[in-house]
Amino acid sequence: MEALGLLLHGFEVLLTFKTLSLMIVGLVLGIFVGVLPGLGGPNGVAILLPLTFTMDPTSAIVMLSCIYWGALFGGAITSILFNIPGEAWSVATTFDGYPMAQQGKAAEALTAAFTSSFIGSLVAVLLITFLAPGIASFALRFGPPEFFAVYFLTFCSFVGLGREEKHKTIISMSLGLLLTGIGMDTVSGQLRMTFGSDNLLRGINFLVAVIGLFGISEILLTMEERLALRGHAAAISPRVVLRVWKDLPRYWVTLLRSSAIGCWLGITPGGAIAASFMGYNLAKRFSKHKESFGKGRIEGVFAPETAAHASGTSALLPMLALGIPGSGTAAILLGGLMVWGLNPGPLLFVEHKDFVWGLIASMYLGNIVGLVMVLSTVPVFAAVLRVPFAAIAPMIVVSCAVGAFAIQNAMFDIWLMLLFGVVGYVFKKIGIPLAPLTLALVLGNRAEDSFRLSMIGSGGDLRVFWSNGLVGSISTLALVLLFWPAISGGFGRLREMLVGAKS
Amino acid sequence: MAGSDSAGASRQSPAPAEEERAVASVRGVEVVVSLLLAAFAALMAHDNWKSGAGWASDGPKAGYFPFYLSLLLGAASVYGLVKAILHRAGAGSPFVNRDQLRRVMQVLVPTFLFCLFTQWLGLYVASFLLIAGFMRWVGEIAWWKSVLTSLLFAVAMFVTFDIAFDVIMPKGPLEALLGF
Numbered sequence: 107m108e109a110l111g112l113l114l115h116g117f118e119v120l121l122t123f124k125t126l127s128l129m130i131v132g133l134v135l136g137i138f139v140g141v142l143p144g145l146g147g148p149n150g151v152a153i154l155l156p157l158t159f160t161m162d163p164t165s166a167i168v169m170l171s172c173i174y175w176g177a178l179f180g181g182a183i184t185s186i187l188f189n190i191p192g193e194a195w196s197v198a199t200t201f202d203g204y205p206m207a208q209q210g211k212a213a214e215a216l217t218a219a220f221t222s223s224f225i226g227s228l229v230a231v232l233l234i235t236f237l238a239p240g241i242a243s244f245a246l247r248f249g250p251p252e253f254f255a256v257y258f259l260t261f262c263s264f265v266g267l268g269r270e271e272k273h274k275t276i277i278s279m280s281l282g283l284l285l286t287g288i289g290m291d292t293v294s295g296q297l298r299m300t301f302g303s304d305n306l307l308r309g310i311n312f313l314v315a316v317i318g319l320f321g322i323s324e325i326l327l328t329m330e331e332r333l334a335l336r337g338h339a340a341a342i343s344p345r346v347v348l349r350v351w352k353d354l355p356r357y358w359v360t361l362l363r364s365s366a367i368g369c370w371l372g373i374t375p376g377g378a379i380a381a382s383f384m385g386y387n388l389a390k391r392f393s394k395h396k397e398s399f400g401k402g403r404i405e406g407v408f409a410p411e412t413a414a415h416a417s418g419t420s421a422l423l424p425m426l427a428l429g430i431p432g433s434g435t436a437a438i439l440l441g442g443l444m445v446w447g448l449n450p451g452p453l454l455f456v457e458h459k460d461f462v463w464g465l466i467a468s469m470y471l472g473n474i475v476g477l478v479m480v481l482s483t484v485p486v487f488a489a490v491l492r493v494p495f496a497a498i499a500p501m502i503v504v505s506c507a508v509g510a511f512a513i514q515n516a517m518f519d520i521w522l523m524l525l526f527g528v529v530g531y532v533f534k535k536i537g538i539p540l541a542p543l544t545l546a547l548v549l550g551n552r553a554e555d556s557f558r559l560s561m562i563g564s565g566g567d568l569r570v571f572w573s574n575g576l577v578g579s580i581s582t583l584a585l586v587l588l589f590w591p592a593i594s595g596g597f598g599r600l601r602e603m604l605v606g607a608k609s
Numbered sequence: 610m611a612g613s614d615s616a617g618a619s620r621q622s623p624a625p626a627e628e629e630r631a632v633a634s635v636r637g638v639e640v641v642v643s644l645l646l647a648a649f650a651a652l653m654a655h656d657n658w659k660s661g662a663g664w665a666s667d668g669p670k671a672g673y674f675p676f677y678l679s680l681l682l683g684a685a686s687v688y689g690l691v692k693a694i695l696h697r698a699g700a701g702s703p704f705v706n707r708d709q710l711r712r713v714m715q716v717l718v719p720t721f722l723f724c725l726f727t728q729w730l731g732l733y734v735a736s737f738l739l740i741a742g743f744m745r746w747v748g749e750i751a752w753w754k755s756v757l758t759s760l761l762f763a764v765a766m767f768v769t770f771d772i773a774f775d776v777i778m779p780k781g782p783l784e785a786l787l788g789f
Binding site: 156157159160273274276277280281283284287291293294296297298299301322325326329330331494495496497499500501503504507508511512515517520521524527528531532533535536538554557558561562566 | 635638639642646649650653656657660661664667668669670671672673674675678679681682685686688689692704705709712713715716717719720721723724727728732736739740743744747748749750758759762766769770774775776777778779
């Protein structure tokens, strides 16, 4: 049990006054970010990232991941009390959470949401603790072709498995990959696509793009929809908490099922939203009281929240072990790691043991502290939503600008953020997904480098991606996923033909 | 379900027909965006062709990877363009109506001015102006509340970033006057 020893060491790294206070600051900021309409996990982390630039990497990542946990918890507050999902994956929570609040059982619903979030994350963190080191040491054998194949697999699974129209996913992804190419070419040192501009020389920073794409565009959308916030008040008493917890064992099947779904979907990219709906639907299908779902059944809160948090957390597994983020927020954390000069991927487990295990330990601790905090401070955060949006909107705009500027100390980046904000608004409205764009912006350079290194190694022979069993099976799987709709359609037709022939 | 609920709530207030009229259709915007993306792809493809999209003795040249990506982007946008033009169903669905556009502009224009002012006056003064102005004119909140809130916010930001966390923001004449 080497992992346990290392984990204990991680706790040792964490248990200092400074780290613990940063953890609490991070959680508070995160819950704020999760509660405010127009902000959520990914942009919250992106905007607050500059605060951590002057810290050492371990403190920084602890604070950032706590912002993330806080945002995950905060999303449930708005879903249940105001029927406004703070995040896309909290949508399923509103189905039963809001009716419960209407029936005056808001405290129960919130306790259920927080507790199940905690359980979901805990299962996923356990998975990370015991699986990540193994995957990382396996991935140490990877060369450039293997890495490119894994990146290719990530991109293909977005195109093949995404629900959006395929050409829109491809547009989003290729645009992101193109934008990362702007600036100095890392392999040859040549300038490209800069059109003689000094500002483009630095390249387009991924975080600037994300702050615009998610932060600014979300403000525009929120203004357009003119959200009227009318919510239910709630305070959680210890008695309610104990009552919900006493009932908890009855729902162990739902909790376990949702955790498993969440972990599985979290590791594959873009899964948290799907996980929450799947968790909810399966709980409904296997329940003896199907008709009471959607009318304020506590199980309908347990199921999606557990799944969403399990997947939100397990999305960090491929990020740590392979350097491939499983979600938008994981992508931003990955961007943060690169800012501090840490190279996410298998080598991280060898070269920066303290950092990795500090992070994993902070997941345990952050979740426990977070649970206690949200349970005790719900009324405060619910009150935040009563602050008029006209005061919150410009403050978010300013925070976005601060975040964008601080990354490279460039005024140009503030303008770029504004441009990306408009692009994000238009893209969201015509159904071009933003997740592939984000992913491409993070992985673009690494994908290109590994592609070119493998090309150099093989002398330009594309067969290098099928040169051994490992890389060959990853590449083949990538192609299968890319053409998955066609393949599954073909199988369906084949089965129809067979059935038709039989009868 | 949540979406339809909140949309329903926002439509409750009776608006004149003029306000509900669509300014642009989704289809129209899709056509414009596809054209812009295709043009962008063409520009990028041209530039990468110039920097070398072929092979050098030591492997692919700098423009190789982005060149083929711009071809992919171009192809996908042209496909989207053709599809948007040919696709009849749902052609009339509105992209944004007048009332919505007005509200979007209420944020977009001040944000633009904020960026502009940041260049001359520094970020803190610009953010004071943005928040106070937005609260007063868009939110119709009392003068003293708007000014006080934005002043507190700007000072808090200054203390957090410039003093506590050592993250330096653009500053203007006011900060120079105060000796920072």
